[in-house]
Every structure is written in C-alpha cells, then in structure tokens.
Amino acid sequence: MSPEVALLNNYLIVGALLFGIGLIGFISRRNLIVMFLAAEMMLQGVSLSLAAWSRFHNNFGGQILVIFIIAIAACEAAIVLALVMALFQRRGQLDVSDWQTLREENQPAFRDQPLPEEAELQESWPHLAPAGIEPEVPLERTNYRPTV
C-alpha cells in the first residue's frame, strides 16, 4: 500500500474516533458546557477527515471547507455561550435536565438516582505560614451570590 493511501486511511480512522467519542459525550453528559465541548469535538473529527481528503486529492477544497467549519464553530460558540448564560441565570445551574419540561408529551420525567456517598479524597492544599492578624470576614459576605 502506498504511503498516501495509508495516511488517508489512518486520518479517517482518527477522525472517526474523535467523532464517536464526541457523540458519546454529547449524548451522555448533562453539563451544558461539556455537551457543547463534545459537539465541537465532533466538528474536529470531521475537519481531520476533510484535511486528509484534501491532501489525497491534491485539492484545496477540503481545507477551505475546514476554514468554514471553524468560522461556523465560532458563531456557534458565541450564540451558545450567550444562551448558556441566560439559562444559568434562570436556574442557577448548568444541568440539562432542568429544562426537561420542554420534552415531548407523554414522556415520563427524568428523576435523579440517589448519588451514592463517596469517601472524600484528602486534598492537600498548599500551606502558607500565617503572618499578621487575620481579618474577620463575615461568612455571609463571602458566600453572597446575587444571581443564585
């Protein structure tokens, strides 16, 4: 097999892997932003395949299509992030299942399964040597969040 065909073959398989992993993430994750990252990953898989075809046919068309994909992804990111901010300001979290009232009729509602308790890992934070007098900050001021 000539190296050019092998290169095309390998790039198509890597593109398929990226697309499939992005698909899994888009279906299964519930965080709005992670879902969007997964969608962008699917676009990356398609871009890889297009660039590989562009080299195989010795034609710039595939690469130009990738430029358009990047431009569309930028538009998409701007719109989606504005929407995510709007949704977050209404519900205070990024969960998709908050918006399940938009589902089709006669569909049962999704309910969270109880989360099993997990032993907290001991996190080691960097320790600073105390210096001076610690100022008193009331707890309600540090925890105050106007939008939540």
Added chain:
Amino acid sequence: MRDLHLSLMIATLLGALGMWLLLPRGTARGRSLGAVLAAIALGLISSQMPGLGDWIANSVFAVLSVVTVVASACTISFRNPVYCAIWFGMTLIGVAGLFLLNGAQFLAVATIVVYAGAILVTFLFVLMLAQPEGKAVYDRLSWEALISASAGMVMVGILSMTICSVFCTPAAVDSPVFTTPSAENLAQGVLSPYHVASFGTELFGRHIIAIEVVGALLLAALVGAAVIVAQTKKIPADSLSQKSPRPLGATNVVVPQGEGFLQLKDR
C-alpha cells in the same frame, strides 16, 4: 480480512465497555479498569492501521493521534468541567499537530488561534461565571451511559471497518479509482512551499462569495449573541414553575416592570 473484522469488533466491544466505565456514573469504581479497556481497544484499532512508510512519520503520527484520542476521551469522562475544557484544549493541540503532519499549515495555526485561543478561553470564562458551589450532582451522573457508549463505539466500529475494508484490500487499492497523487503533483499543489499563498489565492479567488457570506453570518451571530445577553432578565425561580400558559405567538420579550429588570438599569 476476517482477522481485521474480528479485531475491530473486539475493539468496539472493549471500547464500549471502557467508555461506559469511564463516564461519570456516581461512583469512581471501575474507572481504572475502564481506562485499561479503552486503551486495549485503542491498541487493537491502531494495530490494524497500515504503516506510513518510514519510522519517523509513523512515530510522529502515533504520538499525535494517541494524544488526540486520549485527550478527547478524558474530555468527556472527567467530572470537573474545568478539567474537561483543559483536556479539550489538549485535543485541539493534537488535532493541530495532525493538520501540520498532513501539510495543512494554515489550518493548524487557525485551529490553535481560533479554537484554543478564543473559543476555549470563552468557555473557561463562562465556566468561571456559571459554576455553582461545591460538586454538582449533574456532573457526576450521566444519561444512560452504557447505551450512549455502545452507540458511539458501534458507530466508530462501523466506520473503521468500512474504511479499512475499502483501503486495506489489495483489490481495492489496485483499482483505477484510486489515483494516488504523485510526490511531484503534491509538491506543486497542496504541499508546495508556498502553501499559504496558494491557499489564500484559492480562498479569496474561487470562494470569495462564500467568504463574504461567512462574514455576514459572523456579524449576525455577534448581533444575536448581544441581543440574547441583553434580554436576559432576573426572573425569580418560583415564577417559572407556575403553569401559566403563554398565549400563542408570544415572544420571549417580557416587558420590564416594577424594579429595574434589565441588568443595565440595576446600576
């Protein structure tokens, strides 16, 4: 041929199990087993990939593709969304390296600049703005992890089987459909030393109208994002749970009343 199909099928099965174990399911148990299974699946798939000629090209391709695929699996399996975004950046770097290896220099730089430099940083901004306190339940549970992992990996299996059975059989490669480009043609075309110049000539010559349309689209997206953000109002959560049927055809615009609803008026 049967060997190829068998190993790709085993890879699909192992990959589906591994991705299911890697996805957040409420427990951290089995994640390392999932990582091992997914790595075996990746090795099985890559064992079916033909070599690229010399060992330098082979090893560069192997490193870049492993970085890309592993980082993309980490993107969807980490529970903290900030880590997900950072692993996505790693995926982008791997993809940019693969573009470079493929001779698409401009695309590699554009991916780094536009994706990793602009889109990803905006994502991190929004994550910082919109991160609730503590660990969120919805980051530690997935919808139907097993079904979605099987669906995605079955799609990968079908695609890679099709691709390999098209390209890896001698009969297919020898057929006249495959006119592989010669090195001289490539050096004149896509791989020429003036790659970016000829790319730009093509982009702003033959595709100039499409470029203008994309420019208009970007402007529309900008205006749309600004409008969406400006309409966002603080709506108390309990008013949304009331079932007040909205009249047909009503838009999202709620007339601000009482205290200043618009964010700008709050000041």
